Amino acid sequence: xxxxxxxxxxxxxxxxxxxxxxxxxxxxxxxxxxxxxxxxxxxxxxxxxxxxxxxxxxxxxxxxxxxxxxxxxxxxxxxxxxxxxxxxxxxxxxxxxxxxxxxxxxxxxxxxxxxxxxxxxxxxxxxxxxxxxxxxxxxxxxxxxxxxxxxxxxxxxxxxxxx
Amino acid sequence: xxxxxxxxxxxxxxxxxxxxxxxxxxxxxxxxxxxxxxxxxxxxxxxxxxxxxxxxxxxxxxxxxxxxxxxxxxxxxxxxxxxxxxxxxxxxxxxxxxxxxxxxxxxxxxxxxxxxxxxxxxxxxxxxxxxxxxxxxxxx
Numbered sequence: 306x307x308x309x310x311x312x313x314x315x316x317x318x319x320x321x322x323x324x325x326x327x328x329x330x331x332x333x334x335x336x337x338x339x340x341x342x343x344x345x346x347x348x349x350x351x352x353x354x355x356x357x358x359x360x361x362x363x364x365x366x367x368x369x370x371x372x373x374x375x376x377x378x379x380x381x382x383x384x385x386x387x388x389x390x391x392x393x394x395x396x397x398x399x400x401x402x403x404x405x406x407x408x409x410x411x412x413x414x415x416x417x418x419x420x421x422x423x424x425x426x427x428x429x430x431x432x433x434x435x436x437x438x439x440x441x442x443x444x445x446x447x448x449x450x451x452x453x454x455x456x457x458x459x460x461x462x463x464x465x466x467x468x
Numbered sequence: 469x470x471x472x473x474x475x476x477x478x479x480x481x482x483x484x485x486x487x488x489x490x491x492x493x494x495x496x497x498x499x500x501x502x503x504x505x506x507x508x509x510x511x512x513x514x515x516x517x518x519x520x521x522x523x524x525x526x527x528x529x530x531x532x533x534x535x536x537x538x539x540x541x542x543x544x545x546x547x548x549x550x551x552x553x554x555x556x557x558x559x560x561x562x563x564x565x566x567x568x569x570x571x572x573x574x575x576x577x578x579x580x581x582x583x584x585x586x587x588x589x590x591x592x593x594x595x596x597x598x599x600x601x602x603x604x605x606x607x608x
Contacts, residue, residue, distance in 0.1 A: 356550050356552075356553055356555055357550070357553040357555050358555070378584075381552075382552070383552070383581070383585050384580070384581040384582075384584035384585055385581060386580070386581060387577075388577070441554075442553075442554035443552070443553060443554060445553055446553060446554045446555070449554070
């Protein structure tokens, strides 16, 4: 192959790769895979992630997050209160990135993500024996099976049931 | 060029944030001094903190189902596990985890939350100081 053609081929590969990286990939990935969550906020991750996984905001609708943030002194049986500044920042982040529309089946009036029709449907093939594993302990413990949960990756490909 | 300028700006901002954090950092002994000042003011006949009393407090339930040890275990040199969610909790003893008791605001936040869960009320400065005396007495 002569050098000019070779260089053109390399150029076009480099260009399309950079264009894809710059514009294509993140948008396409977000649109194509509803099981990957990219919204992040440092205060949310630190505060919500200290006792359990910082659950992706998309998994509940905005009104549910608003109720959650208003009741942190009695948060599923524990006091999870944060100072006013952190509460305002986290609340705004959650509402801005909350789930929308009825498609996901998350708007069921519950504050427990594991009780939403969406969650139940998504996990209907998980046998009871898996839920009862000591490593799992509770359905709220996403990371025991979703190995990428901390990064917001809930894709089926990264699920490993504990033995 | 613009790109490198903004990167330099970002690096500067990050280093400022880190050094700012260092300025706020305290030692467990300094946190303990804070509890002592509060205990002297609030407890008539205050006679110091006791690691032994702190251990008893840490390990026993006081009205609710949980004690401190329910999540932090009775060996706080090792990591614990949240009794409800199962999430790992880093070791509480400063000898095992040098980040513990180095941020006064964080210490207050967690005592407030966890004392409500264990006692149904906030802890006194005496109780907090006893617990810290116990945790500081643990050596690897």
